[in-house]
Amino acid sequence: MHVHNPIDPLQKDLILPDDTVCYGMQAPSALADSELAIKEALEHPIASASLREIAEAKLAKNKHAKAVIVISDNTRPVPYKGKGNILVPILSTLLEVGYEAEHLTVLIATGTHRPMTDEEIERVIDPWVFEHAIEVVNHDCKAEDQLTYLGKTSRGSEVKINSLYVDADLKILTGLVESHFMAGVSGGRKSVCPGLIGEHGTFLFHGADLMGHPDSRDLNLVGNPVHEESLTFAKMATVDFIVNVTLDHQFAITGVYAGDLQAAHLAAFEMVKGYARIPIKEEADIVITHAGFVGINHYQSAKAAFAAIGALKKDGYLISIANFTDKKDIIGSITYKTVLGILSLCGAEALIKVLHSKDWPFIPDQWQVQKWASTFEKIPLDHYYYFAPQLSGTAGAGLPGINVAALTESKDYSEVIQHTISLIKKREGNRALKILWLSDGPYAIPFVK
Numbered sequence: 001m002h003v004h005n006p007i008d009p010l011q012k013d014l015i016l017p018d019d020t021v022c023y024g025m026q027a028p029s030a031l032a033d034s035e036l037a038i039k040e041a042l043e044h045p046i047a048s049a050s051l052r053e054i055a056e057a058k059l060a061k062n063k064h065a066k067a068v069i070v071i072s073d074n075t076r077p078v079p080y081k082g083k084g085n086i087l088v089p090i091l092s093t094l095l096e097v098g099y100e101a102e103h104l105t106v107l108i109a110t111g112t113h114r115p116m117t118d119e120e121i122e123r124v125i126d127p128w129v130f131e132h133a134i135e136v137v138n139h140d141c142k143a144e145d146q147l148t149y150l151g152k153t154s155r156g157s158e159v160k161i162n163s164l165y166v167d168a169d170l171k172i173l174t175g176l177v178e179s180h181f182m183a184g185v186s187g188g189r190k191s192v193c194p195g196l197i198g199e200h201g202t203f204l205f206h207g208a209d210l211m212g213h214p215d216s217r218d219l220n221l222v223g224n225p226v227h228e229e230s231l232t233f234a235k236m237a238t239v240d241f242i243v244n245v246t247l248d249h250q251f252a253i254t255g256v257y258a259g260d261l262q263a264a265h266l267a268a269f270e271m272v273k274g275y276a277r278i279p280i281k282e283e284a285d286i287v288i289t290h291a292g293f294v295g296i297n298h299y300q301s302a303k304a305a306f307a308a309i310g311a312l313k314k315d316g317y318l319i320s321i322a323n324f325t326d327k328k329d330i331i332g333s334i335t336y337k338t339v340l341g342i343l344s345l346c347g348a349e350a351l352i353k354v355l356h357s358k359d360w361p362f363i364p365d366q367w368q369v370q371k372w373a374s375t376f377e378k379i380p381l382d383h384y385y386y387f388a389p390q391l392s393g394t395a396g397a398g399l400p401g402i403n404v405a406a407l408t409e410s411k412d413y414s415e416v417i418q419h420t421i422s423l424i425k426k427r428e429g430n431r432a433l434k435i436l437w438l439s440d441g442p443y444a445i446p447f448v449k
Helices: 034-043 051-061 087-097 118-124 127-131 163-167 199-205 225-237 261-276 298-307 334-346 348-356 366-376 413-427
Strands: 002-004 013-015 021-023 067-072 104-109 135-138 147-152 158-162 170-176 241-247 253-259 277-280 284-290 312-321 384-387 435-438 445-448
Touching: 013 413, 021 277, 034 051, 034 087, 034 241, 034 253, 051 087, 051 170, 067 087, 067 163, 087 104, 087 127, 087 170, 104 163, 147 163, 147 225, 158 163, 158 199, 158 225, 199 225, 225 261, 241 261, 253 261, 261 277, 284 298, 284 413, 298 312, 298 366, 312 413, 334 348, 334 366, 348 366, 384 413
Parallel strands: 021 435, 067 104, 067 170, 104 135, 170 241, 277 445, 284 312, 284 435, 312 384
Antiparallel strands: 002 013, 147 158, 241 253
16 A cells, blocks of 8 residues: 655555555644644734833833744744744744844754754744844853853753843744653743753653652653653743644644633644544554654664553564654764663663763763663663664664664665565564554554544
8 A cells, every 4th residue: 555655745645455454643624724724823922012012011020121033943934934934924923123233033942952054954944034134132041141040850851041032132943843852842841841941851750760759751741750851941931921732744834822821722732633633443463654844863762662562462562663863963962872872782671771870970862772672671772673764784773673774685665664564574474464554653642542
């Protein structure tokens, strides 16, 4: 059977075995007029005064008021460029009410990710921003001199936030709301935490206890300590206004949620929760998934593996395809690779014990490996087959699972999947195996109804 290939526009279709069961979410239709929807959301927000009213009130207190507009980095397909983008209407509103261009800053919430390059920034931000001489800045979680200490949370997290943000008179967050494997959903408070925090702030926030908590999972906010801690950071830093969107499979806007930090974000969450959970009939022997837009490197592809857990039989097989577009590093940071090596050598159970040990020194990016371990608590390491064209040769050495790029010279995703299935069937004595395709990869969460 032919299905849409969501990760490589040069290979439009995937050919899967005819008996494959396909599951996907039914996202709402794209808005007929996204530009009008954005305008209306800014003028009539959720549980908040309009952006114009808030901006004018700040100017009334300080005629040289500074505004910071926080945006996501290139791991999220937020519409910041072209027709129907959310960035230009925000900035143009601020200029219209009297803000000076030199007092506007677009701040990229990189979190602990690497800074975006100039080329990447120009690729995702509308030229209008540069034409109006508005500064675009990367957050740097390691630059202590660029952080402001605001205290500690009740859990003991050190709250250090980007000083440009803290010092601004007007603070606006933007982002995308979709399923998130730690925080329930993305967007809202996550623009601040982890988007703008210092590296030490992740030590408890992304520590083993919170990452391993049963409520730190997709599409759940109730009792989710990652969500709660993130929201606490954002409240301590203060937020004046948010503009969040939901998107369809073609990254067209399906909803605009602007206004109060919590109320607007919760409205978006309720929308996403309604369609991102996929009921399935039964778990499968083989699950095929993909890393999606977010899967620019191996680090980000963990989300697809974690999302697939609910569709996998115990000791089943997972096949994950990806297209690693990160030109800086297709795997991840050195700290990520270090902890990942422990998982590959010792397995999930041993890694979890190590991460919870009082003698273990917290290592940034260990949280992503801990989420990988959740997958390998359900299936053995060698039951995970992964493929990205960029992982040929020795590029995939030391990664958990089996690198299919080392087993075939083909770069065709359909051929790779067929080859992998044949290897699995041979391992299983050619018995009949139930095969399932998750068309939404990391964005939808399957569960047995």
